[in-house]
Amino acid sequence: xxxxxQSPQSLIVQKGGIPIIxxxxxxxxxxxxxxxxxFPGKGPALLIAIRPDVSEKKEGRFTISFNKSAKxxxxxxxxxxxxxxxxxFCAAENSGGGADGLTFGKGTHLIIQx
Amino acid sequence: xxxxxxxPKFRVLKTGQSMTLLCAQDMNHEYMYWYRQDxxxxxxxxxxxxxxxxxxxGEVPDGYNVSRLKKQNFLLGLESAAPSQTSVYFCAxxxxxxxxxxxxxxxxxxxxx
Numbered sequence: 114x115x116x117x118x119q120s121p122q123s124l125i126v127q128k129g130g131i132p133i134i135x136x137x138x139x140x141x142x143x144x145x146x147x148x149x150x151x152f153p154g155k156g157p158a159l160l161i162a163i164r165p166d167v168s169e170k171k172e173g174r175f176t177i178s179f180n181k182s183a184k185x186x187x188x189x190x191x192x193x194x195x196x197x198x199x200x201x202f203c204a205a206e207n208s209g210g211g212a213d214g215l216t217f218g219k220g221t222h223l224i225i226q227x
Numbered sequence: 228x229x230x231x232x233x234x235p236k237f238r239v240l241k242t243g244q245s246m247t248l249l250c251a252q253d254m255n256h257e258y259m260y261w262y263r264q265d266x267x268x269x270x271x272x273x274x275x276x277x278x279x280x281x282x283x284x285g286e287v288p289d290g291y292n293v294s295r296l297k298k299q300n301f302l303l304g305l306e307s308a309a310p311s312q313t314s315v316y317f318c319a320x321x322x323x324x325x326x327x328x329x330x331x332x333x334x335x336x337x338x339x340x
Contacts, residue, residue: 149331214275
């Protein structure tokens with residue numbers, strides 16, 4: 114059972130556009146929602162994260178929007194640049210649960226065209 | 228990826244061969260994880276450890292074994308490799324308690340022929 118569903122699987126956006134990646138979760142015990150960014154040949158790295166007590170978090174050009182009632186969250190990249198081309202993973206975790214850590218979405222391969 | 232080192236970076240095995248992947252961390256983190264990444268499948272947890280001498284199964288543990296004899300090292304073993312184990316393997320670490328950030332290594336690309 115996939116607990117975090119991510120869409121789209123791939124996305125192509127022109128430079129300056131605003132790519133949006135969506136995730137939906139099922140487990141209401143999840144209370145931590147990070148996004149990881151992965152460049153080719155590298156391991157994933159934390160990009161930005163949110164907890165459900167806020168509806169939005171911004172860090173630079175990256176914004177997470179969170180809708181607790183709908184059990185959905187999304188990543189927006191403002192003024193996207195070719196250097197943002199990467200694979201993005203959403204994830205979720207129940208901080209009070211076991212130590213098995215994050216449940217990941219299947220990833221979105223994002224290409225920003227010059 | 229500073230602090231989490233995976234060796235080797237690449238490996239080609241024949242079906243039935245065995246090998247061990249090493250993950251070493253210098254961040255003094257309690258928790259360590261092994262994931263596999265396959266196209267369209269995201270990151271799937273194989274095994275994890277919450278401290279020296281402890282291990283536990285993740286989502287896809289079959290065909291793998293692990294050991295955590297020292298806090299800084301987490302080994303992933305394949306006793307009899309199968310083509311289905313062709314994948315990119317990532318190690319991750321995390322400080323225990325409420326610290327949720329996982330730090331990943333650069334990965335090991337394994338092909339089983």
